[in-house]
Amino acid sequence: MEIVGKYGKDDLAILYIAKMDNGQILEFVESTPPPIPREKKWVLIISTMFGCPIQCLMCDAGEYYNGNVSKEQMLEEIDFLIKSRFSDIKYIDVPKFKIQFARMGEPTLNDDVLEVIRELPSIYDAPGLMPCISTVAPRTAREFMERLLVIKDQLYSNGKFQLQFSIHSTNEEIRKEIMTSNIWTLEEIAEYGQRWFKEGDRKITLNFAVVKNYEIDPVTLRRIFDPEKYIIKITPINPTNKALENNLESAINEENEHYFPLVEELKKLGFETFISIGEWEENKIGTNCGQFATRSNKGQVEIKETYLTTQYKLN
Numbered sequence: 001m002e003i004v005g006k007y008g009k010d011d012l013a014i015l016y017i018a019k020m021d022n023g024q025i026l027e028f029v030e031s032t033p034p035p036i037p038r039e040k041k042w043v044l045i046i047s048t049m050f051g052c053p054i055q056c057l058m059c060d061a062g063e064y065y066n067g068n069v070s071k072e073q074m075l076e077e078i079d080f081l082i083k084s085r086f087s088d089i090k091y092i093d094v095p096k097f098k099i100q101f102a103r104m105g106e107p108t109l110n111d112d113v114l115e116v117i118r119e120l121p122s123i124y125d126a127p128g129l130m131p132c133i134s135t136v137a138p139r140t141a142r143e144f145m146e147r148l149l150v151i152k153d154q155l156y157s158n159g160k161f162q163l164q165f166s167i168h169s170t171n172e173e174i175r176k177e178i179m180t181s182n183i184w185t186l187e188e189i190a191e192y193g194q195r196w197f198k199e200g201d202r203k204i205t206l207n208f209a210v211v212k213n214y215e216i217d218p219v220t221l222r223r224i225f226d227p228e229k230y231i232i233k234i235t236p237i238n239p240t241n242k243a244l245e246n247n248l249e250s251a252i253n254e255e256n257e258h259y260f261p262l263v264e265e266l267k268k269l270g271f272e273t274f275i276s277i278g279e280w281e282e283n284k285i286g287t288n289c290g291q292f293a294t295r296s297n298k299g300q301v302e303i304k305e306t307y308l309t310t311q312y313k314l315n
């Protein structure tokens with residue numbers, strides 16, 4: 001693996017671009033959510049695919065799909081990020097050490113992700129380790145999800161695993177349009193969540209990347225999902241190539257991020273709800289999920305040169 005790009009702020013997030021031994025480009029990130037210091041909470045976000053076959057309307061990772069990232073390659077991503085901060089890469093003494101399988105790729109379509117999650121506790125001595133899967137819930141991932149449930153109960157009970165479903169709308173037709181037609185319905189997600197959630201587990205996150213005029217009905221959500229078991233996360237639509245091409249306008253922006261009526265409505269219905277913005281600055285430099293790898297894949301970025309000039313660097 002050769003690191004060919006590095007962008008970001010040391011006290012916030014660093015995005016790495018790597019050329020793997022097979023010549024494919026991978027993106028991965030390590031971040032510290034301010035104001036919490038890295039010693040207390042540290043988040044690694046790794047890619048599970050080279051591109052993505054799901055092709056969500058707002059995501060540049062879906063512009064191509066060149067196969068899955070192997071177990072060894074995922075562990076390489078993790079190892080590299082740990083080495084960048086820790087001299088002893090086997091002992092990570094961070095109370096909240098989250099590894100998110102959520103950068104490029106739909107993790108539930110890569111069985112090696114299960115192997116990585118299963119092996120992590122035997123590779124690292126990390127008392128705060130918490131894997132996180134973020135999924136659109138493809139129908140073809142049923143077996144993966146069943147196996148994941150067993151691994152979670154065996155190795156990550158009592159709140160040591162975070163599961164997130166990308167929902168985006170309460171209208172099933174719109175959900176299919178944004179993601180793919182081959183996904184679980186909200187009812188099917190709720191049925192799985194019912195079996196997933198055990199006492200002491202973290203609430204399951206329902207994520208909405210909010211598109212202007214796309215339906216999100218709090219009452220429908222409340223009817224299907226139990227606020228005792230689910231937490232709602234609202235995120236903006238970033239101006240990726242795909243989002244612009246598909247005319248997706250974010251319902252949340254820098255102007256209204258501090259007051260968004262939907263949040264209040266969901267809270268009234270009992271849902272813990274929060275807005276997760278990330279960095280608006282990322283939009284200007286084009287480091288949102290999949291953007292860089294896609295550009296370089298299309299030959300639009302001379303990676304070495306970009307790295308050397310670091311023209312996109314944040315600080």
Ligand code: SF4
Pocket residue numbers: 052053054055056059060061062103104105106136
């Ligand atoms: S949002 Fe996730 S599932 Fe959708 S195309 Fe991007 S990487 Fe794939």
